[in-house]
Amino acid sequence: MLEAINLSRTFTSDKVDYEVLKAVNLEIKQGECVAIMGKSGSGKSTLMHLLACLDEPTSGSVVFEGSDFTTLSEGQKNRLRNEKFGFVFQQFFLNGRETVFENVALPMRIRGASGKRLNENSMESLQAVGLDDKAKKSAKDLSGGEKQRVCIARALVGKPQVIFADEPTGNLDSKTGETVENLLLQMNKDLGITLIIVTHDEDLANKCERIIEIKDGRIISGN
Amino acid sequence: MKIWDLIRIANRNLLRSKLRTFLTVMAIFVGSFTLTLTNGIGDGLRDYVETQVKNIEGDSALFVRKKFPREDEQNARIGEPEEYKEIKEDEQGNRIDPNSIVVSLDQINSLAKEFPEVKKATPAYRMRAEYIALADSDKKFKVSLGMLSEGLKQKLEAGKMFDGKNQIILPLYLAEGFDEKVENLVGKTAKIGYKTEESDEIQIKELKIAGVATKGMISNLNAFVDAETAKGLYTAQRGESRDYNRFTNFTFLLNSSDEKTMEKVKNKLEEKGFTAMSYADIEKRTYDGIGILQTGLNLFALIALLAASFGIINTLIIAVMERTKDIGLQKALGMGRGKIFMLFSMESILIGFWGALLGIVIGIACGLVANAYLASTYLESFEGYNLFVFTPLSIIFIMLLVCTVAFLAGVMPAFRASRLNPIEALRYE
Numbered sequence A: 001m002l003e004a005i006n007l008s009r010t011f012t013s014d015k016v017d018y019e020v021l022k023a024v025n026l027e028i029k030q031g032e033c034v035a036i037m038g039k040s041g042s043g044k045s046t047l048m049h050l051l052a053c054l055d056e057p058t059s060g061s062v063v064f065e066g067s068d069f070t071t072l073s074e075g076q077k078n079r080l081r082n083e084k085f086g087f088v089f090q091q092f093f094l095n096g097r098e099t100v101f102e103n104v105a106l107p108m109r110i111r112g113a114s115g116k117r118l119n120e121n122s123m124e125s126l127q128a129v130g131l132d133d134k135a136k137k138s139a140k141d142l143s144g145g146e147k148q149r150v151c152i153a154r155a156l157v158g159k160p161q162v163i164f165a166d167e168p169t170g171n172l173d174s175k176t177g178e179t180v181e182n183l184l185l186q187m188n189k190d191l192g193i194t195l196i197i198v199t200h201d202e203d204l205a206n207k208c209e210r211i212i213e214i215k216d217g218r219i220i221s222g223n
Numbered sequence B: 001m002k003i004w005d006l007i008r009i010a011n012r013n014l015l016r017s018k019l020r021t022f023l024t025v026m027a028i029f030v031g032s033f034t035l036t037l038t039n040g041i042g043d044g045l046r047d048y049v050e051t052q053v054k055n056i057e058g059d060s061a062l063f064v065r066k067k068f069p070r071e072d073e074q075n076a077r078i079g080e081p082e083e084y085k086e087i088k089e090d091e092q093g094n095r096i097d098p099n100s101i102v103v104s105l106d107q108i109n110s111l112a113k114e115f116p117e118v119k120k121a122t123p124a125y126r127m128r129a130e131y132i133a134l135a136d137s138d139k140k141f142k143v144s145l146g147m148l149s150e151g152l153k154q155k156l157e158a159g160k161m162f163d164g165k166n167q168i169i170l171p172l173y174l175a176e177g178f179d180e181k182v183e184n185l186v187g188k189t190a191k192i193g194y195k196t197e198e199s200d201e202i203q204i205k206e207l208k209i210a211g212v213a214t215k216g217m218i219s220n221l222n223a224f225v226d227a228e229t230a231k232g233l234y235t236a237q238r239g240e241s242r243d244y245n246r247f248t249n250f251t252f253l254l255n256s257s258d259e260k261t262m263e264k265v266k267n268k269l270e271e272k273g274f275t276a277m278s279y280a281d282i283e284k285r286t287y288d289g290i291g292i293l294q295t296g297l298n299l300f301a302l303i304a305l306l307a308a309s310f311g312i313i314n315t316l317i318i319a320v321m322e323r324t325k326d327i328g329l330q331k332a333l334g335m336g337r338g339k340i341f342m343l344f345s346m347e348s349i350l351i352g353f354w355g356a357l358l359g360i361v362i363g364i365a366c367g368l369v370a371n372a373y374l375a376s377t378y379l380e381s382f383e384g385y386n387l388f389v390f391t392p393l394s395i396i397f398i399m400l401l402v403c404t405v406a407f408l409a410g411v412m413p414a415f416r417a418s419r420l421n422p423i424e425a426l427r428y429e
């Protein structure tokens, strides 16, 4: 379903080229739960950004359900990310001035969904993470674990096919981290959403069906 | 994203830093406040002229005078010697100076004959009256006499336009001097006292009061008589003087008020060395003058707006930097460049909108207070003149202009925001 072909990414800073990803080949199937592991700076996030259509490769391509990202227009890419993908980041990226509800509803607003649809989906996904009673609360008043659950609700709200999570538990203590992990894994099992988690946490990785290990921009195991 | 969502989110973003938004709005407020007032002054003048000048109407009349000898010479420089033309007698025995712009009645009439469109040509007869009195009263007032040639109409407070000779239309202030109820005067006989060239003895001319003019800029001053009566007085007063039968102005009454006909006659007169203006031209000239004045005043306000728009640019650039992460997230979640651009543009337009609204409302309030104050003090004698006039059209124009300026100010920051790379924005520290 999601395939990386000869994927390379080179960053240039101060006229020096850093080849962060080196001809990566990878295939992820519908409904899979994949952990991407590796040392800091190995290129995990870079790979995830390319797979999630957030970045463009220096060479090679990513194909999602038969369509090559390089052939898509800006608008098509935006729609793809909005409708098919969900995102959970280590640093949450919640808007503290808005309510929990508004944060969750953001993808639906961007989509231009009807008010009814937006309400239903948002409340449904808040229920799924067990925060429907906090919908009217300001996002800044939540605990770290709650914040990450709101992020998961936001990732879920558009009923995506794939959720990309970049170190979702990185900022949480082990106990709240586990709640968040379980929530994500449950989405994968119950709703069949493909899960791609970048993590340092070996316990979390072991709960996934498949672990892809990256070292210096190359996949060394799990393919 | 729906437009309503954009407006709502933009509004919330503005409220994030209330003080900064407020200060930026205040700068716009100063600009639009000034613009409201400067534009209001122009509209006030236009409104006044509208009610005053339009007191006299004449759709098919042209005011004609001979051109000054060098009026058409484009590059005639001051200080260049001008050739003197010999004075010759024409067939009728008139000695008319070709170096001046005066013409004789015969010249006027023979000129008119060349135009089949001209129904009547009337020279501007000048008259000088000493006083006016009613036949049945002792009150005497000073008066200045004017002539309304055929085809010109004066708006009246009472009575009607004259329908024959030996009739007069009184200006309102004079009529009120005779009788507070001016309609009582209509039909009464007025006596004009005047002197002739030869003697200081006052002659009397009796005229029937046909009507009383409404208050107006021009008619404030003059009592009007018809051309026939004017000719009689003119002849009596100046029949023996050296400048008898020398006219600087005359009117052509055309048989049509059609614009094409007017234009045709004007052009032909132009070729023959005359300039002609219709009432519409005179009005247009006045309005053009007011327009220039208004534009000049508005320019000051626009400079203030320009300064304020730098405030908008500044505010939005800071907002883009502050919200880099938000923008990154929105883009990651599928918001397109156009929508990001619109979001920031909406913020600048909203700043413009609130500034304009505040400026317009407070500007109008101040203008109305000033009007009320001036009406009872400095402008007491200019009845019907408001220093500031606010028309819906001007208000809409100001609103649109300020919003447009604000939008343009926001273009650069909004474009910057729209070009942010989502991953770099999310990495941004």
Ligand SMILES: Nc1ncnc2c1ncn2[C@@H]1O[C@H](COP(=O)(O)OP(=O)(O)OP(=O)(O)O)[C@@H](O)[C@H]1O
Pocket (backbone or CB within 6 Å): A011, A012, A013, A018, A020, A038, A039, A040, A041, A042, A043, A044, A045, A046, A047, B424
């Ligand atoms: N925009 C960029 N410009 C320059 N270099 C970059 C850029 N993005 C990433 N890099 C470099 O690419 C390398 C890999 O980065 P990446 O974020 O993929 O690592 P990571 O495996 O996710 O590490 P971590 O576990 O610390 O998040 C790093 O050395 C980083 O400095």
Ligand SMILES: [Mg+2]
Pocket (backbone or CB within 6 Å): A044, A045, A046, A166
């Ligand atoms: Mg990373």
